[in-house]
Amino acid sequence: MHVHDLLVLGAGTAGLPAAIFAARRGLRVLLVEKLDRVGGTLHVAQGQLAAAGTSLQRERGIEDSPELHFADVMRISRGTANEEMVRLAVGAAAGTIEWLRAAGFATLVTDEIVFDHVAARYVATGSTRRVGVDAGVSLRPVPLLRIDADLTWADGVYVATGEAIPYAPRLLVVGGAYAERLPVGPVLLTAGLRGVVLGPRPLPGGFASHTAVSADLTTTVTHGPWGLTLDIDNVLGNQWRDGEFVFASRWDLDEPAAELPVRHFTAGTPLAARLAVSRRF
Numbered sequence: 001m002h003v004h005d006l007l008v009l010g011a012g013t014a015g016l017p018a019a020i021f022a023a024r025r026g027l028r029v030l031l032v033e034k035l036d037r038v039g040g041t042l043h044v045a046q047g048q049l050a051a052a053g054t055s056l057q058r059e060r061g062i063e064d065s066p067e068l069h070f071a072d073v074m075r076i077s078r079g080t081a082n083e084e085m086v087r088l089a090v091g092a093a094a095g096t097i098e099w100l101r102a103a104g105f106a107t108l109v110t111d112e113i114v115f116d117h118v119a120a121r122y123v124a125t126g127s128t129r130r131v132g133v134d135a136g137v138s139l140r141p142v143p144l145l146r147i148d149a150d151l152t153w154a155d156g157v158y159v160a161t162g163e164a165i166p167y168a169p170r171l172l173v174v175g176g177a178y179a180e181r182l183p184v185g186p187v188l189l190t191a192g193l194r195g196v197v198l199g200p201r202p203l204p205g206g207f208a209s210h211t212a213v214s215a216d217l218t219t220t221v222t223h224g225p226w227g228l229t230l231d232i233d234n235v236l237g238n239q240w241r242d243g244e245f246v247f248a249s250r251w252d253l254d255e256p257a258a259e260l261p262v263r264h265f266t267a268g269t270p271l272a273a274r275l276a277v278s279r280r281f
Contacts, residue, residue: 004030012040017096050075052094055101055136058148061178061192061218066090104133105154112158114166117247117264130156144182149175164202171199181222187271191219193235201244205261209244214268227278233269239266 013031052069132154156165176194
């Protein structure tokens with residue numbers, strides 16, 4: 001006879017984490033699911049998880065908190081959401097994100113949806129599998145200075161053929177250095193430099209996209225209630241490609257459609273600067 005310490009009913013978005021946490025703490029867990037596959041609402045969800053106060057936000061210099069998240073939910077719902085449930089959700093969301101980032105990931109999609117540029121519609125292309133890992137580190141070598149780095153690697157292929165999933169990123173590296181409210185004479189300086197490297201992505205027809213590299217700079221000087229902020233996008237001035245696609249073009253509808261697939265791309269953010277003056281009241 002099998003003896004279990006915990007019975008979990010339902011292998012969905014609540015049951016799976018509960019069973020995993022319990023098993024890691026040494027409990028003998030029995031997970032029961034009535035359907036022929038696990039996942040629950042994961043199969044109909046959009047793959048999104050909102051959270052405030054995560055390391056991902058801190059790496060990008062974004063100041064956020066569960067309280068701001070709660071206020072946002074209540075505003076959007078016009079006060080109709082259950083406050084107790086909302087506070088419980090936003091309070092646990094950031095920790096969930098950190099757990100998922102540290103755990104590695106694997107997904108199995110029964111029918112991958114890819115946009116067909118020739119047909120101008122999304123099409124189902126077959127079952128796919130993704131495995132990967134995400135790792136991040138945040139250091140404070142000296143007071144008021146923070147250095148963050150994050151690396152995500154993923155391998156996605158079609159189950160039947162082993163071919164790479166088109167347009168699916170394989171490597172993403174994000175790093176940044178941030179000075180936080182550093183006293184410089186009579187003012188406080190907050191500055192950050194963030195860089196992103198997006199590795200080659202597989203394209204249809206055996207092609208691969210170019211590696212994309214960009215960096216953004218932000219600087220804020222405050223003196224009393226006044227603030228001066230300078231943001232510079234693509235500070236390196238790279239002519240990088242935000243997206244690359246391979247398909248046969250037909251720019252002129254009066255001409256026969258082309259049969260040879262060619263590379264198309266959308267341009268990345270250009271070198272741009274924004275200057276803002278603010279005052280706290």
